[in-house]
Amino acid sequence: MVICVPPGMKGFRDMTSTVASLKSFWETRIKKQKEKQKKEKERVEQSAIEKLRVEWYARLTDSDVRRRITQESGRLILRVINEEWRVLPAALMASPGLDEVYVRQTAVSSLPTFIGLFQRLSILDLARNRLTSLPSHIGQLVQLKQLDLSFNHLSSLPSELGQLKNLERMDLSSNNSLSTLPYQLGKLQMLEFLDLSSNRFQSIPVAALRMVALQWFDVSDNHLQELPQDIDRLQSLDSLLLQRNPLRYLPLALCHMPHLRAVVVSARSLEQVPTDLYSIAGLKLVTLEDGMQKVSSGDEEDLSGTRSCSRQLHCSSPRPLPTFCAASSLQRVKEVDVEWEQASKQFMMSYVKDLHRRDSAPICTAVVSFDLTLEQP
Structure with a gap:
């Protein structure tokens, strides 16, 4: 069946199609503009909150500091x-x-x-x-x-x-x-x-x-x-x-x-x-065996020319890190890494100072291994 459109109605149909297209176009643009405005408002609010935070800490009173x-x-x-x-x-x-x-x-x-x-x-x-x-x-x-x-x-x-x-x-x-x-x-x-x-x-x-x-x-x-x-x-x-x-x-x-x-x-x-x-x-x-998994030991000649049963100090490096990288765990990984660095530094300081105290030969030092393993919470 063939439907014939009267000549007068054809222009009206084209006009209706054009209006519908324009309406869809402007609705899309308005929607995007509203989303953009919403994001900008959130950004400004967040920035304002951060600014207020800084100003609050800067305005700590004398009594806050005195405590x-x-x-x-x-x-x-x-x-x-x-x-x-x-x-x-x-x-x-x-x-x-x-x-x-x-x-x-x-x-x-x-x-x-x-x-x-x-x-x-x-x-x-x-x-x-x-x-x-x-x-x-x-x-x-x-x-x-x-x-x-x-x-x-x-x-x-x-x-x-x-x-x-x-x-x-x-x-x-x-x-x-x-x-x-x-x-x-x-x-x-x-x-x-x-x-x-x-x-x-x-x-x-x-x-x-x-x-x-x-x-x-x-x-x-x-x-x-x-x-x-x-x-x-x-x-x-x-x-x-x-x-x-x-x-x-x-x-x-x-x-x-x-x-x-x-x-x-x-x-x-x-x-x-x-x-x-x-x-x-x-x-x-x-001498530290960095990154080694095994430590060899045995009699060695110390620097004073006498024989000693010394063993090499072992610090595993680089430190093993967890394979997961969940955002909630990144801060914990960083904090543990800092704690490891500080513990390693304190140990080395104590170890060297102990060497100064033990100034007589023979010297016997034990194998020490640092290892860091994190488990996903």
Whole structure:
């Protein structure tokens, strides 16, 4: 059956089809526009909430801050541990007489310029935060003796750190991005402890070689392929930690360091050790079998020339990580990794100090293995 459309109705049908198309087109555009506006509104609201959060922490009152300040043995101490602080509040300016500050495991990503007001500060512990930079005003803390900036996100340091003439201990470990030190840090003539481990140093910084009082120098877990021939400028050094670096040989200059008592290296890449090292009484060379699954042991000749039943210390590295990567588990993996790093560091420090105490031969050390296994909750 054939339906004939009168000539007058054909134009009407075309017009109806066109209107329907236009209606569908505009409905689609309006729908997309509403979705876009909704997302933008959510973004603005979220941004406003975050801004209010920061402003709230910045406006902590004097009483809020005072609750975190204690007095111990006549010293004023501020402790903020594992709290959601994002900034150091301006209310702190009312307490310039602080002697020690511990702000750890927070969301603080930068320091205010008023940090320089704390002229009495002797200990500044800012470990495990989110610091990406430091203000030059930190150089005004001339009474500072201990500075802990470990486990942050620093990629550079201000040259003003070289003004901390009384600094004795500085921990810059596990920032993962540091590759150089300002030359001015060589002015730290009182510094005895320097930890640069778990960063990206490809060579020993020149500034470090000018720290004449340095006794403990940890530059493990970096990218060192060789040591400078003038490393013997560190005449006060007694412990040098170099493990988890692709070092191929040790320089003869190590034999010219009269106070050196312990050198820790990784055995995997090491090819050559100066024979003169073995004639230095009291010097102990600890080789770690990084990443090995088995540890060989047996009688070896220690560095004092006597026989000892020593065994190599084993630290499994890199650490085994879980195969799962669920979003809910990522934070837990990160936290456990940090705890592992700290435990490993504390163990190595205790081990080397114990070597210093056990200065008589023969020496017998047991096999020690670090292993990390995570189970999915």
